[in-house]
Amino acid sequence: MGELSHKAERAAFGFAIDKTLQYMNKDPENRDKALLKLVDLSENFMGDVYQKESYDGARALIQDHDAKWTKYFHRLLEELDPHVIKMTALDLGFEAAFHGTKMIRQKRREHRCNIPWLILLDPTSACNLHCTGCWAAEYGHKLNLSFEDLDSIITQGKELGIYFYMYTGGEPLVRKADIIRLCEKHNDCAFHAFTNGTLVDEAFCQEMKRVGNLSLSLSLEGFEDANDSRRGEGIFEKVLAAMDLLKAHGQIFGTSICYTRYNLETVTSDEFLDLIIEKGCRFTWYFHYMPVGNEAAVELMPTREQREYMYHRVREIRGNEGGKPIFAMDFQNDGEFVGGCIAGGRNYCHINANGDMEPCVFIHYSSANIHDVSLLDALKQPLFMAYRDGQPFNDNHLRPCPMLENPELLQEMVTKTVAHSTDLQSPESVEHLCGKCREYANEWKVCAEKLWEEHPRQMPGYQNYKYENED
Numbered sequence: 180m181g182e183l184s185h186k187a188e189r190a191a192f193g194f195a196i197d198k199t200l201q202y203m204n205k206d207p208e209n210r211d212k213a214l215l216k217l218v219d220l221s222e223n224f225m226g227d228v229y230q231k232e233s234y235d236g237a238r239a240l241i242q243d244h245d246a247k248w249t250k251y252f253h254r255l256l257e258e259l260d261p262h263v264i265k266m267t268a269l270d271l272g273f274e275a276a277f278h279g280t281k282m283i284r285q286k287r288r289e290h291r292c293n294i295p296w297l298i299l300l301d302p303t304s305a306c307n308l309h310c311t312g313c314w315a316a317e318y319g320h321k322l323n324l325s326f327e328d329l330d331s332i333i334t335q336g337k338e339l340g341i342y343f344y345m346y347t348g349g350e351p352l353v354r355k356a357d358i359i360r361l362c363e364k365h366n367d368c369a370f371h372a373f374t375n376g377t378l379v380d381e382a383f384c385q386e387m388k389r390v391g392n393l394s395l396s397l398s399l400e401g402f403e404d405a406n407d408s409r410r411g412e413g414i415f416e417k418v419l420a421a422m423d424l425l426k427a428h429g430q431i432f433g434t435s436i437c438y439t440r441y442n443l444e445t446v447t448s449d450e451f452l453d454l455i456i457e458k459g460c461r462f463t464w465y466f467h468y469m470p471v472g473n474e475a476a477v478e479l480m481p482t483r484e485q486r487e488y489m490y491h492r493v494r495e496i497r498g499n500e501g502g503k504p505i506f507a508m509d510f511q512n513d514g515e516f517v518g519g520c521i522a523g524g525r526n527y528c529h530i531n532a533n534g535d536m537e538p539c540v541f542i543h544y545s546s547a548n549i550h551d552v553s554l555l556d557a558l559k560q561p562l563f564m565a566y567r568d569g570q571p572f573n574d575n576h577l578r579p580c581p582m583l584e585n586p587e588l589l590q591e592m593v594t595k596t597v598a599h600s601t602d603l604q605s606p607e608s609v610e611h612l613c614g615k616c617r618e619y620a621n622e623w624k625v626c627a628e629k630l631w632e633e634h635p636r637q638m639p640g641y642q643n644y645k646y647e648n649e650d
Contacts, residue, residue: 185278188220188224188273188278189269189273189274189278191220192217192220192268192269192272192273193265193269195213195216195217195220196217196264196265196268196269197265198213198216199213199214199217199256200256200261200264200265201213207244210256211241211242214241215238215241215242217268218234218237218238218241221234221272221277222234224277224278225277225280225281240252246499247498247499247500247502247504248499250504251504251506254504255461258426258429258459259429259430259431260388260391260428260429260430261429262388262389262391263387263388263391263429263430263431265391266366266390266391266392267369267391267392267394267431269367270342270366270367270368270369270392271343271369274342274367274368274369275296275297275342275343275368275369278340278342279296279340279341279342279343280296280340281340282339282340283295283296283339283340283341285340286339286340290555290558290559292524292555292558292559292563292564292567293523293524293525293528293558293563293566293567294339294340294341294524294558295341295524295525295526295527295528295558296341296343296526296527297341297343297344297345297526297527298332298336298341298343298344298345298527298528298529298530299344299345299346299347299527299528299529299530299540300324300329300332300344300345300346300347300529300530301322301324301346301347301348301349301351301529301530301531301532302323302324302329302346302348302349302351302353302354302357302358302532303322303323303324303348303349303350303351303353303354303532304321304322304323304348304349304531304532304533305321305322305323305348305349305350305353306348306349306350306353306375322531322532322533322603323354323532324530324532324534326357326360326361328534328549328550329357329361330361330364330365331549332530332549332554333361333365333368334365335553335554335555336554337365337367337368339554339555342367342368342369343368343369343370343371344368344369344370344371345370345371345372345373346358346370346371346372346373347372347373347540348373348532349532350374350375350377350378351372351373351374352372352374352378352379352383353378355378355383355386358370358372358393359386359387359390359393362390362392362393363390366390366392368392369392369394370392370393370394371393371394371395371396372393372394372395372396373395373396373398373435374395374396374397374398375397375398375414375418376395376397376398376417376418376421376422377414377417377418377421379395379397379421379424379425380424381424384424384425384427384428384430385428387425387428387430388428388429388430394430394431394432395425395430395431395432395433396432396433396434396435396462396464397418397421397422397432397433397434397435397460398418398434398435398436398437399415399418399434399435399436399446399455400436400437400442400446401442401445401446401451402415402445402451403415403416405441405442405445419458422455422458422459422460423458423459425459426458426459431461432459432460432461433455433460433461433462433463433464433505433506434455434460434462434463434464435463435464435466436463436464436465436466437466437467437468438465438466438467438468438481438489439468439479439480439481440468440478440479440480440481440482440485441479443481443485443488443489444488446465447465447489447492447493447496449503452496452503452505453503455505456503456504456505460505461505461506462505462506462507462508463505463506463507463508464508464510465489465493465507465508465509465510466510466511467480467481467486467489467509467510467511467512467583468480468481469541469582469583470612470615470616471541471543471607471612472602472605472607473602473605473607473611474605475615477615480619482622483622483623483625483626484626486511486512486623486626487626487630489509489512490509490512490577490630493507493508493509493512493513511579511580511583512577514576514577514578514579514580515576515577517576518571518576519570519571519572519573519576519579520566520570520571520572520579520580520581522538522539522542522566523538523539523562523563523565523566523567523570524538524558524563524566524567525566525567525570527539528558528563530549531543531601533548533601533603534548534549534550534551535547535548535601536548536549536557536558536560536563537601538562538563538566539582541582542581542582542589543600543601543602543607544562544593544598544599544600544601544609545560545562545598545599545601546560546561546562546596546597546598546599547560547563560596560598561595561596561597561598562592562593562596562598564596565592565595565596566581566592569581569588569592572584572585572588573585575627575628575631576631577627577630577631578620578623578624578627582612582613582616583616583619583620584616584620584623584624584627585620586612586613586614586616586617586620587613587617589609589612589613590609590610590613593609594609
């Protein structure tokens with residue numbers, strides 16, 4: 180009965196999406212009615228999983244045709260491939276955000292452990308580039324998760340309610356044939372790849388359009404000089420050419436940007452944002468430089484003043500008024516919107532190309548490998564249970580990370596659980612890693628406490644790590 184109900188609900192969502200696309204350019208009034216129907220269906224299906232204000236806000240936005248984000252959304256409907264729109268709405272929206280979220284919360288209570296909303300996978304440690312200072316190179320260049328490994332992880336994940344999978348590496352598109360096969364086999368899942376963009380070509384764009392459930396984040400470090408000095412001559416132009424192809428094929432894509440002490444202002448400048456928006460980027464991920472690895476360049480870490488600038492600038496970019504028509508996300512400074520650290524399986528975790536399940540893409544310690552244990556048992560490994568017990572690691576969600584802002588906590592968890600380093604090239608002790616973060620943590624604490632006091636969150640963070648009446 181449950182499976183039949185699920186299929187009927189997915190069919191209802193699909194019908195509403197079809198109606199929205201049917202009226203997309205013909206009749207804006209009917210298009211809005213179809214969009215409002217989608218909101219009604221979402222609210223009826225989800226019940227009280229999300230707050231009522233979220234649905235009311237979506238309805239108000241749909242009906243405010245002059246609002247910045249309404250125009251942004253209408254432009255998506257007009258410019259993206261219809262099949263890509265439908266598959267994204269069904270897989271990322273209905274399956275992952277709605278059906279998956281309900282199922283995950285049930286499984287968390289049942290198994291008394293963190294169950295992530297998404298899993299980040301490394302299909303390979305191989306890469307066609309040799310970027311200076313790339314932490315992914317720690318794993319070496321000869322490791323791979325086979326198609327069968329990846330298929331097994333996704334199959335097990337769906338049984339727990341996980342319908343969203345991201346790929347990194349290495350360069351994941353080295354394995355683009357297998358990635359497309361997985362999109363086909365698991366066409367009820369949403370997939371996303373972080374890529375250097377150089378392997379995107381016409382044939383791959385056609386395949387992305389056919390399956391409809393794969394999106395991309397392309398890495399950039401700034402304009403040509405800054406980008407190519409780290410990634411290699413000519414890479415900047417190759418990335419822009421990839422963007423042109425993706426845009427022409429109606430694909431959803433954005434940028435993945437590591438911000439450092441030296442490129443931070445450039446990659447958030449109006450000039451840079453105007454360029455990537457013109458090229459078709461719909462979103463931009465900003466990732467704080469992390470001093471991971473024995474050879475990490477600690478001098479690249481932003482100053483506390485620069486991080487405070489990022490806090491304000493990203494909010495300015497994505498503001499309801501002004502800013503830019505691109506959705507900007509800051510992995511480190513947006514902790515207040517998700518209740519702090521999301522790693523350790525709370526909302527996400529990372530499986531490297533050796534099969535080690537790590538709490539975070541930046542935390543290279545583990546005591547479970549998917550070649551040896553089931554996905555569920557890997558989520559119950561001692562380090563992940565320590566994460567669950569400790570989250571949130573700080574009541575100030577502008578200091579969310581147990582490494583970067585609370586290094587004493589990561590050191591304590593790794594030591595207590597006897598997790599080992601997964602760095603196969605040059606294993607790094609947790610004492611060495613956390614030692615590089617202590618001065619930074621103390622410096623940032625001053626700014627973070629001031630910002631938290633000045634701009635407190637009026638709504639509580641997303642609390643999915645503790646349950647009432649739990650033994």
